Amino acid sequence: MELNEIIELDKKYFVNTFGNRTPVCFEYGKGINLWSTDGKKYTDLFAGIAVSALGHSHPNLVNAIKAQAEKFIHCSNLYYIESQAKLAKLLVDNTCADKVFFSNSGAEANEGAIKLARIYFKKKGMPHKFEIITLEKSFHGRTLATIAATGQDKYQKPYSPLTPSFLKVPANDLEALKNAITENTCAIMLEPIQGEGGINLISTEYMKGVRELCDKEGIFLILDEVQSGLGRTGKLLAYQHFGIEPDIFTLAKALGGGFPIGAMCAKDHVAKAFEPGDHGSTYGGNPLACSTSFAVMETILNENLVENSAKMGDYFIGQLNKLKEKHSFITEVRGKGLMIGIQLSNDKAKEIVTACFENGYLIGNVGPSVIRVLPPLILKQEDIDGFIQVFDRILSNFASK
Numbered sequence: 001m002e003l004n005e006i007i008e009l010d011k012k013y014f015v016n017t018f019g020n021r022t023p024v025c026f027e028y029g030k031g032i033n034l035w036s037t038d039g040k041k042y043t044d045l046f047a048g049i050a051v052s053a054l055g056h057s058h059p060n061l062v063n064a065i066k067a068q069a070e071k072f073i074h075c076s077n078l079y080y081i082e083s084q085a086k087l088a089k090l091l092v093d094n095t096c097a098d099k100v101f102f103s104n105s106g107a108e109a110n111e112g113a114i115k116l117a118r119i120y121f122k123k124k125g126m127p128h129k130f131e132i133i134t135l136e137k138s139f140h141g142r143t144l145a146t147i148a149a150t151g152q153d154k155y156q157k158p159y160s161p162l163t164p165s166f167l168k169v170p171a172n173d174l175e176a177l178k179n180a181i182t183e184n185t186c187a188i189m190l191e192p193i194q195g196e197g198g199i200n201l202i203s204t205e206y207m208k209g210v211r212e213l214c215d216k217e218g219i220f221l222i223l224d225e226v227q228s229g230l231g232r233t234g235k236l237l238a239y240q241h242f243g244i245e246p247d248i249f250t251l252a253k254a255l256g257g258g259f260p261i262g263a264m265c266a267k268d269h270v271a272k273a274f275e276p277g278d279h280g281s282t283y284g285g286n287p288l289a290c291s292t293s294f295a296v297m298e299t300i301l302n303e304n305l306v307e308n309s310a311k312m313g314d315y316f317i318g319q320l321n322k323l324k325e326k327h328s329f330i331t332e333v334r335g336k337g338l339m340i341g342i343q344l345s346n347d348k349a350k351e352i353v354t355a356c357f358e359n360g361y362l363i364g365n366v367g368p369s370v371i372r373v374l375p376p377l378i379l380k381q382e383d384i385d386g387f388i389q390v391f392d393r394i395l396s397n398f399a400s401k
């Protein structure tokens with residue numbers, strides 16, 4: 001089909017929550033590249049918002065999907081599922097978690113974390129402990145509970161009244177957090193690096209302080225690693241940067257490398273609060289999702305993609321900092337590994353992203369003044385060099401505008 005026919009169908013039949021999309025439709029991909037229906041080649045430095053960690057059509061992922069689909073795709077959680085058990089073990093072996101529950105998305109994984117924190121205290125005879133403190137500028141998903149947890153008005157406004165019992169505090173302000181904790185608090189939930197809020201870093205001092213506060217108050221630290229997890233920041237889990245461990249953390253995005261799956265991971269003493277009947281999912285952890293995710297996880301581990309993310313991230317951030325010296329409207333380059341934000345002093349982020357697209361590079365913006373780069377973890381130095389050259393030229397054009 002021609003692009004204009006696809007756009008026409010979309011406008012006529014699809015609920016318009018995504019507005020005017022970038023005018024392109026991709027037909028196939030390989031590695032870091034995507035090809036559009038009109039035959040143009042693109043370099044993908046956005047990975048479908050930190051999802052396609054292995055790039056596109058990685059043979060390990062494709063073969064895992066094929067092999068499982070040929071056996072069978074789905075059975076219910078009334079039966080034991082080999083790939084589910086194996087994937088849970090792989091996650092536990094490589095993280096601080098003791099137990100895992102699978103969902104279909106990041107928001108759903110966060111719902112599971114919120115429910116687990118609440119039910120834990122209910123079962124301990126402390127039903128008044130149900131409030132969760134989250135951070136301003138955070139993003140935790142699009143369900144009613146997770147938009148209430150999210151610290152951004154734009155996601156919440158249309159849906160008030162919001163699910164109650166979520167409190168917001170500013171990031172990196174330990175005093176504010178201390179003051180917000182009451183006898184009703186059951187958990188603090190945050191992203192180790194805020195993604196949708198604009199690649200905002202959390203300081204090590206703050207994270208350590210939050211951990212200490214949680215221990216002192218006997219409440220849980222929930223980390224939303226949906227975007228930061230599985231190598232994105234140059235560590236397998238972003239909490240490893242801080243020298244702390246959460247009680248509960250959530251994963252999705254890179255976990256399936258493009259196949260929908262999420263996970264709620266917890267320490268054993270917390271996870272025990274979920275007993276038969278307390279939580280569930282029809283699709284969550286089904287054979288196809290788990291065997292696909294197992295192949296993705298194994299590939300990330302076996303092909304040293306976490307180390308590659310750290311190394312390429314350092315190089316990428318270094319090269320971007322050189323551009324910052326040259327183009328004064330770049331005021332900051334921030335991030336860890338391959339989770340990178342470029343702060344502008346103007347509101348041209350969207351226009352610059354569009355110019356990159358027109359030059360064959362896919363990146364993103366968050367809000368008007370932050371450009372976001374989230375490449376596949378298989379990124380090579382030559383990919384970065386190619387982009388930097390084009391980006392430099394584009395920035396020069398914008399400087400003269």
Ligand SMILES: *Cc1c(COP(=O)(O)O)cnc(C)c1O
Nearest residue numbers: 105106107139140141195226227
């Ligand atoms: C993307 C994201 C979510 C939501 O994940 P979905 O799969 O879209 O539900 C939650 N938390 C964070 C930090 C995210 O980046």
